[in-house]
Amino acid sequence: MTKCSSHHEPTVEFFDEQDRLALVSKEGDPLETLNKASDWEPFRGKLRRCFANEPNGPGGRPPFDYVMMFKVLILQRLYNLSDHQMQFQLLDRLSFQRFLGLGLHSLVPDEKTIWSFRETLTQRGIIEKLFEKFQEFLQQKGLLANRGSIIDATFVEVPRQKNTPDENRQIKAGEQPADWSEVKSEQKDTKARWSKKGEASYFGYKDHVKADKVGKLITSYEVTDAVVHDSRVLPKFLDERDTHHDVFADSAYEGQKVEQALR
Numbered sequence: 397m398t399k400c401s402s403h404h405e406p407t408v409e410f411f412d413e414q415d416r417l418a419l420v421s422k423e424g425d426p427l428e429t430l431n432k433a434s435d436w437e438p439f440r441g442k443l444r445r446c447f448a449n450e451p452n453g454p455g456g457r458p459p460f461d462y463v464m465m466f467k468v469l470i471l472q473r474l475y476n477l478s479d480h481q482m483q484f485q486l487l488d489r490l491s492f493q494r495f496l497g498l499g500l501h502s503l504v505p506d507e508k509t510i511w512s513f514r515e516t517l518t519q520r521g522i523i524e525k526l527f528e529k530f531q532e533f534l535q536q537k538g539l540l541a542n543r544g545s546i547i548d549a550t551f552v553e554v555p556r557q558k559n560t561p562d563e564n565r566q567i568k569a570g571e572q573p574a575d576w577s578e579v580k581s582e583q584k585d586t587k588a589r590w591s592k593k594g595e596a597s598y599f600g601y602k603d604h605v606k607a608d609k610v611g612k613l614i615t616s617y618e619v620t621d622a623v624v625h626d627s628r629v630l631p632k633f634l635d636e637r638d639t640h641h642d643v644f645a646d647s648a649y650e651g652q653k654v655e656q657a658l659r
Contacts, residue, residue, distance in 0.1 A: 557584060
């Protein structure tokens with residue numbers, strides 16, 4: 397018979413979730429400040445009406461709180477994240493989870509759910525209205541300094557397509573190759589384009605952003621294919637709020653059209 401020992405191996409105690417968050421707060425968490433200053437409930441009515449006729453199930457109404465999903469979109473703008481990057485950060489970052497009211501064991505929206513939610517708001521024509529309301533709130537609370545704007549563009553690369561020269565000609569002409577099946581069409585990215593910067597070539601899109609100089613909040617954005625020049629988007633970003641402060645941009649935004657837009 398084997399003698400059982402009553403001796404227990406010493407255990408290592410780790411910080412639990414709240415201890416970690418307390419340390420994050422001590423270091424200064426801007427999302428915690430934003431959450432405490434914000435009243436999110438006024439957004440709920442518009443969001444609920446937007447999804448009132450959406451069917452349940454995959455591709456329809458998301459199984460998540462509407463306000464929480466809108467806050468996901470706010471995080472995307474704050475940190476300029478793709479849907480895939482957003483999904484990863486929601487799984488990885490305690491500060492993001494706390495901002496959304498989630499815990500370590502909470503269900504997190506995946507990239508398809510995030511895309512579907514934003515797409516519905518876009519199709520209903522209310523996404524920019526929601527963000528305008530959010531910006532007004534930030535200005536009222538003094539969280540948006542409005543002391544200057546930064547405008548910039550970044551390449552967003554996607555998997556390179558293996559198309560024939562004839563297929564590429566049809567795609568550039570806005571046509572879909574006739575011999576593509578429905579399944580193949582869904583797997584092809586026909587909106588992405590090639591572009592070059594210096595000696596480097598890129599295939600994909602450009603993410604154009606306008607951010608508050610002090611708070612770094614992204615106040616406006618637009619996605620184009622990679623070949624669109626940075627300066628073409630700048631006039632769309634300028635509004636009355638820019639009249640009384642500086643707009644910062646790199647040399648890609650020089651030229652007569654840019655100067656006319658600034659005037």
